[in-house]
Amino acid sequence: MTDLALEKTAAAAPHRASPALLGIGALLIVAYGVLPLVASEYLFDAILTPFLALALAGLGLNILTGYAGQVSLGSSAFMAVGAYAAYNLALRLPGVPFLVDILLAGLVAAAVGLLFGLPSLRLRGFYLAVSTLAAQFFVQWVFNKVGWFSNNSPSGIVTVPPLSVAGLPLDSSAGRYLFALGVVTAVTLAVWRLVESPTGRALVALRDHETAARVIGIPVLRVKLLAFAVSSFIIGVAGVLWAFAYLRTVEPAGFNLDRSFQILFIVIIGGLASLRGAFLGAALIVVFPLLLSRLGEALLGGLFDSGVLEMSQRIVLGLLIVTFLIAEPAGLAALLDRLWNRAWNWISGRFRRTG
Amino acid sequence: MPAVLSEAFVSPAAGTVPSALAVEALSLSFGGVTALSDISFAVAPGEIRAVIGPNGAGKSSLLNVVSGLYQPDRGRVWLGGHSFAAVPTDRLAKLGVSRTFQNLALFKGLSVLDNVAAGLSHRLRAGLFAQVIGLPAARRERAEGYARAEELLAFLHLDGVRDRPAGTLPYGMQKRVELARALVARPRLLLLDEPMAGMTLTEKRDLSGHIRAARDDLGTTIVLIEHDVGVVMGLSDRIAVLDYGRLIADGTPDQIRNDPVVIDAYLGVAHDLEAGEGI
Ligand SMILES: Nc1ncnc2c1ncn2[C@@H]1O[C@H](COP(=O)(O)OP(=O)(O)O)[C@@H](O)[C@H]1O
Ligand SMILES: [Mg+2]
Numbered sequence: 001m002t003d004l005a006l007e008k009t010a011a012a013a014p015h016r017a018s019p020a021l022l023g024i025g026a027l028l029i030v031a032y033g034v035l036p037l038v039a040s041e042y043l044f045d046a047i048l049t050p051f052l053a054l055a056l057a058g059l060g061l062n063i064l065t066g067y068a069g070q071v072s073l074g075s076s077a078f079m080a081v082g083a084y085a086a087y088n089l090a091l092r093l094p095g096v097p098f099l100v101d102i103l104l105a106g107l108v109a110a111a112v113g114l115l116f117g118l119p120s121l122r123l124r125g126f127y128l129a130v131s132t133l134a135a136q137f138f139v140q141w142v143f144n145k146v147g148w149f150s151n152n153s154p155s156g157i158v159t160v161p162p163l164s165v166a167g168l169p170l171d172s173s174a175g176r177y178l179f180a181l182g183v184v185t186a187v188t189l190a191v192w193r194l195v196e197s198p199t200g201r202a203l204v205a206l207r208d209h210e211t212a213a214r215v216i217g218i219p220v221l222r223v224k225l226l227a228f229a230v231s232s233f234i235i236g237v238a239g240v241l242w243a244f245a246y247l248r249t250v251e252p253a254g255f256n257l258d259r260s261f262q263i264l265f266i267v268i269i270g271g272l273a274s275l276r277g278a279f280l281g282a283a284l285i286v287v288f289p290l291l292l293s294r295l296g297e298a299l300l301g302g303l304f305d306s307g308v309l310e311m312s313q314r315i316v317l318g319l320l321i322v323t324f325l326i327a328e329p330a331g332l333a334a335l336l337d338r339l340w341n342r343a344w345n346w347i348s349g350r351f352r353r354t355g
Numbered sequence: 356m357p358a359v360l361s362e363a364f365v366s367p368a369a370g371t372v373p374s375a376l377a378v379e380a381l382s383l384s385f386g387g388v389t390a391l392s393d394i395s396f397a398v399a400p401g402e403i404r405a406v407i408g409p410n411g412a413g414k415s416s417l418l419n420v421v422s423g424l425y426q427p428d429r430g431r432v433w434l435g436g437h438s439f440a441a442v443p444t445d446r447l448a449k450l451g452v453s454r455t456f457q458n459l460a461l462f463k464g465l466s467v468l469d470n471v472a473a474g475l476s477h478r479l480r481a482g483l484f485a486q487v488i489g490l491p492a493a494r495r496e497r498a499e500g501y502a503r504a505e506e507l508l509a510f511l512h513l514d515g516v517r518d519r520p521a522g523t524l525p526y527g528m529q530k531r532v533e534l535a536r537a538l539v540a541r542p543r544l545l546l547l548d549e550p551m552a553g554m555t556l557t558e559k560r561d562l563s564g565h566i567r568a569a570r571d572d573l574g575t576t577i578v579l580i581e582h583d584v585g586v587v588m589g590l591s592d593r594i595a596v597l598d599y600g601r602l603i604a605d606g607t608p609d610q611i612r613n614d615p616v617v618i619d620a621y622l623g624v625a626h627d628l629e630a631g632e633g634i
Contacts, residue, residue: 190487197486198479198497201469205462205476212460215422216536217448217477226483273464 031181036174044173045246051286052180053241058266058278059191060234065264066272067195068227069207070120071128074135075235075263077116080255081109081139082236083243084149087250090161091151098165102183102240106233112139113232120224136257143252150250157251160244176245183241187234192275194230203227204273235263265317269324271331280332288320289313373436375400375544375576376421381430383416383600390416391427392600398593400543403570403577405587408597409621414580415457417597418546421578422447422454435543448477451543455533455550457580463522467513467532470521472504474539507535511565527558534562538569545569547579551586559583563590584622588612596621 039048061075085105089096096104116135120128143149150158162171163179170179194200202223205213214220243250262285270281292313296304328335377397383390390413398404406414419425421432423442432439434450447453453474462470479500481493508514511531516524521532530550537545547566551559563586569575581587587594588608596604596611598620604611611617 193487193489194483197483197493198472198476198481198500199483199486201462201465201473202476204464204469205473208462208464209460211424212456212462213473213476214444215424215447215454216474216540217445218473219445230483 028185032178036178039174039177041173044177047286047290049173049177049180049246050242051282052177052184053238053246054263054266054285055279055282056184056187056241057235057238057263058270058282059188059275060231060236060238061263062267062270062273062275062278063191063194063203063234064227064231066267066274066277067200067207068203068224068231070117070224070227071125072132072135072231073129073257073260073264074116074132074139076239076255076257076259077135077139078109078113078232078235079239079242079259080143080252081112081232082106082239083250083255084143085109085236086240086244087158087160088149088151098163102237105240106237109236109239110229110233113235114225114229117225117228117232120228121221133257136260140252140256143255155251157249159249162248163244180241180245183237187237188275191234195275199223199226265321268321269331271333272329274331274333276336277331277333280336284320284332288317292316373400374398374433375402375435376578377433378417378421379431379433381417381420381427381432383413383420383425383427389600391420394430394597394600394602396595396602396605397433398544398576398578400576401570401574402592403566403579403590405591405594406578406580406597407582407584407587407594407621411599412597413600414597415548416600418454418548418578418580421546422452448540448542452546453537453540453542453544454546455530455537455548457548457552459526459529459533461521461529461533461536464520466518467521467524468501468504468508468517470532471507471513471535471539472500474536475500475503478540503539504535507539510538510568511535512561527554530554531562531565534565538573538575541573542575544576544578547577547581549580549582551581551583559586566590 035043035048057075057079060078061072064070064072082105085108086098086101089101089104090098093101112135116132119131123131144156147153150156162169163176164170165179170176195203202213202218205216205218206220206223206227210220213223239255242254247254266278266281266285268281269284270279271277289309293304293309296309296312300308324331374397377395379395381391381394392413394413394417406417408414416425420427421434421442423439423444426441432442434442434452437450462473465473479496481490481496485493486497505514505517508517511534513528513531513535516528521529524532530553534547534550537547550566551562554562566577566579567590570577579587579591581590588611591608593605593607594611595602596614596617603620604614604617606614612622
């Protein structure tokens with residue numbers, strides 16, 4: 001009896017595969033074809049481009065935390081490594097194409113991530129989280145202290161060279177958005193291939209039962225370090241986008257603990273171990289403060305200054321996270337899934353009745 | 356029962372047919388608690404060997420030592436012609452040994468199919484890059500793994516739930532998924548720690564059939580911890596009895612059934628319990 005019930009749900013799953021593909025296709029058409037034509041500079045600069053960079057960072061952290069189950073509080077350190085590496089590569093190796101710089105910057109971030117991933121071989125849970133904080137503070141300290149990384153700029157803030165790929169200048173708002181979109185699309189595709197591969201399954205196996213994973217011959221140490229390296233690579237590339245496509249400057253303060261938490265919240269709110277989750281979470285994190293400030297201004301007018309805004313942001317965000325952790329630990333991705341299922345059942349029910 | 360013991364234990368080094376598994380003078384204690392005390396026995400290839408005994412007798416500890424999760428204080432483990440003071444868990448699968456756990460040890464977030472396919476992890480050759488790019492060798496390897504896993508799902512009647520996250524299945528079914536994951540690599544030696552705990556009589560009968568089929572069709576040697584004496588007597592070729600970390604008997608079901616020491620230490624009690632509720 002239970003078997004029958006189970007079979008029914010199992011059989012229902014493939015039904016949705018094609019709508020999902022259609023959905024992705026539609027999103028890509030809007031992102032590549034429609035938005036570049038209709039969006040304003042404000043939409044590009046204040047929403048879309050930072051959304052893409054943060055979504056990518058969320059994707060990277062999701063590999064480590066969502067899939068492999070290793071908590072990290074040091075994400076923005078790896079964004080910083082990526083950003084500074086790309087800046088210095090562009091500065092010191094001017095002949096090298098920027099896409100190669102990005103790749104190398106990602107590799108540098110991966111190497112640093114590997115280093116700070118070593119404690120994970122011994123520590124887990126809370127202790128590992130604390131050790132990743134060390135990465136956060138150490139990296140920020142190094143970029144503050146060692147002037148070479150910011151080309152000895154007295155303020156510590158450096159302006160990055162304008163974006164161009166293969167001689168094509170991409171320095172407009174739309175250009176920088178499209179550049180970020182291209183990078184995010186490519187990396188997301190690779191990440192999707194990764195999580196669907198046997199190695200991706202091994203990450204989850206490690207998270208769900210490390211002893212069983214070891215017994216069946218998953219090279220646990222190697223897979224853990226791989227998770228740190230791949231995750232840091234992606235977060236490093238996100239850092240490059242943050243610096244080159246969004247801010248157009250690099251400074252250590254932009255990659256502080258707040259940013260690390262922001263990325264962690266993206267993953268939690270969006271949904272652990274879900275690729276869509278990273279995008280949904282990033283969308284919420286980017287759009288939510290803007291909505292809140294509009295709403296606050298509308299309701300309170302002049303009383304709603306930047307201090308109040310920041311405070312209310314923190315409070316509402318905190319409440320949101322607690323709500324999600326309690327009511328929907330699988331995040332926005334699962335929430336949307338459920339809504340979608342309900343809508344689908346409702347629609348097909350209607351069809352059956354009328355047709 | 357030293358007589359029974361020495362009869363069963365042909366020294367693996369000297370024996371003509373190498374044992375699938377032998378343990379020699381194993382001892383293990385946790386602080387003041389003695390989990391295993393000077394345990395020696397051998398399991399012949401193709402044998403179904405039950406290990407019984409009251410709770411806390413050291414049965415799980417024994418399997419944990421054999422799979423390298425615990426290191427014995429003294430003694431050795433023989434697996435497929437190799438002798439170990441501490442079994443390397445990382446190489447266990449390559450040595451042809453797989454196991455299930457007393458408490459469910461599934462990958463809850465993975466589908467049933469992926470759980471079972473994961474049992475082939477130690478055979479994977481393709482690197483990460485090849486998998487992501489989708490090089491032919493990686494694709495072939497992956498397809499073969501899934502094909503093997505599908506066979507196992509059919510064998511254990513799990514095909515109806517192949518795409519469900521393993522964590523969402525009822526308990527008895529999860530136990531079966533774990534068995535499938537352990538069997539998919541066609542191990543030479545399969546260690547089962549209470550695979551039927553919490554199952555109904557019908558489920559137990561089904562699973563007994565599957566275990567016997569694994570031995571008959573795949574030639575797997577099986578070491579099985581089980582509390583249900585009825586199941587054990589019907590299924591096993593030989594039975595080892597542990598009590599307080601000591602091996603108090605080792606023989607055929609008939610020998611064990613009539614062994615006064617075993618009746619005293621375990622069977623008398625166990626039968627009473629069985630009558631009340633299947634443990
Ligand atoms: N990891 C451990 N740490 C401490 N004591 C343990 C551990 N594993 C087993 N023991 C102890 O060893 C004894 C045997 O346990 P176990 O092998 O689990 O028995 P069984 O499987 O026969 O019920 C028990 O007294 C148990 O408390
Ligand atoms: Mg036990």
